[in-house]
Amino acid sequence: MDTNEHEHVIEVTDLRRVYGGGFEAVRGITFSVSRGEVFALLGTNGAGKTSTVEVLEGLAAPSGGRVRVLGHDPHTERAAVRPRTGVMLQEGGFPSELTVAETARMWAGCTSGARPVPEALALVGLERRAAVRVKQLSGGERRRLDLALALLGAPEVLFLDEPTTGLDPEGRRDTWELVRALRDGGTTVLLTTHYLEEAEGLADRLAIMSEGRIAVTGTPAEVTAGRPSRISFELPAGYFVGDLPPLGELGVVGHEVAGRVVRLRTHELQRAATGLLVWAERARIELRRLEMRSASLEEAFLGIAREQEVAV
Numbered sequence: 001m002d003t004n005e006h007e008h009v010i011e012v013t014d015l016r017r018v019y020g021g022g023f024e025a026v027r028g029i030t031f032s033v034s035r036g037e038v039f040a041l042l043g044t045n046g047a048g049k050t051s052t053v054e055v056l057e058g059l060a061a062p063s064g065g066r067v068r069v070l071g072h073d074p075h076t077e078r079a080a081v082r083p084r085t086g087v088m089l090q091e092g093g094f095p096s097e098l099t100v101a102e103t104a105r106m107w108a109g110c111t112s113g114a115r116p117v118p119e120a121l122a123l124v125g126l127e128r129r130a131a132v133r134v135k136q137l138s139g140g141e142r143r144r145l146d147l148a149l150a151l152l153g154a155p156e157v158l159f160l161d162e163p164t165t166g167l168d169p170e171g172r173r174d175t176w177e178l179v180r181a182l183r184d185g186g187t188t189v190l191l192t193t194h195y196l197e198e199a200e201g202l203a204d205r206l207a208i209m210s211e212g213r214i215a216v217t218g219t220p221a222e223v224t225a226g227r228p229s230r231i232s233f234e235l236p237a238g239y240f241v242g243d244l245p246p247l248g249e250l251g252v253v254g255h256e257v258a259g260r261v262v263r264l265r266t267h268e269l270q271r272a273a274t275g276l277l278v279w280a281e282r283a284r285i286e287l288r289r290l291e292m293r294s295a296s297l298e299e300a301f302l303g304i305a306r307e308q309e310v311a312v
């Protein structure tokens with residue numbers, strides 16, 4: 001039986017992946033993705049994202065644990081899963097002498113139920129580049145072509161490995177809109193990304209990986225809950241952190257100083273900001289480069305990276 005609306009389209013249970021030399025890149029991770037959801041895997045370089053996605057794509061067998069895509073094992077039941085999934089790898093690597101349209105037609109020939117090539121190219125804004133040779137495309141246009149090929153089979157499940165790396169801001173926004181439209185049409189999307197605003201803006205749920213494990217998972221709001229807000233500013237010459245009101249009284253839970261720049265972390269942004277600004281007003285000093293930011297995914301990510309450094 002295949003999945004229905006209410007089942008998980010992707011199920012990962014205690015997945016492990018060990019490479020030839022014995023290195024354990026994925027150390028027992030569990031998560032699931034429902035139909036029509038966008039799920040983002042985040043993590044520092046080497047956290048194990050690609051190693052995980054490769055197993056989901058059926059390109060590698062798990063060393064331990066269990067993976068199901070559309071109810072099937074993507075490695076041993078590849079024939080059942082592959083026609084219903086679209087894969088955008090980090091490096092497409094197609095013959096560079098072919099044109100965009102020729103590449104897409106070649107790919108369509110290997111794809112069951114492929115949509116018309118012009119339609120796939122239009123989805124990613126490459127319709128006017130159809131006659132251009134792949135080697136003449138910019139890095140961002142190649143990423144768009146990668147995405148067009150992944151979309152040729154109108155997949156139910158789409159794997160996107162760093163889909164917007166190399167795209168300019170407009171291209172990135174176009175890709176986000178496309179992913180949202182696909183999601184609204186019922187496509188399930190699993191993406192890896194280094195752009196936290198991409199995960200924050202696109203993902204229904206996400207997991208932050210660190211050293212082969214999931215450090216935290218949930219909706220973007222759940223992941224940022226409990227993380228501190230940040231205030232940063234530059235002190236004028238002659239002033240030092242010790243001149244500020246006692247940080248504990250401002251509700252500050254941590255601080256860093258780099259030259260003149262001071263960064264404060266607090267769970268009470270209004271109290272800390274008010275105390276700081278009243279102090280500055282009274283002392284008649286201007287806090288240059290003043291920035292205040294509510295808890296964000298970036299803070300959650302950096303917090304996990306810091307914890308990882310401390311543990312080393």
Ligand SMILES: Nc1ncnc2c1ncn2[C@@H]1O[C@H](COP(=O)(O)OP(=O)(O)OP(=O)(O)O)[C@@H](O)[C@H]1O
Nearest residue numbers: 019020023025043044045046047048049050051052
């Ligand atoms: N074929 C391999 N043999 C041995 N170790 C590998 C192999 N491929 C990856 N690794 C190691 O496994 C770990 C996880 O790599 P992986 O590519 O999954 O990380 P990632 O989270 O996708 O990183 P990035 O953000 O840099 O793409 C890294 O330490 C990497 O060096």
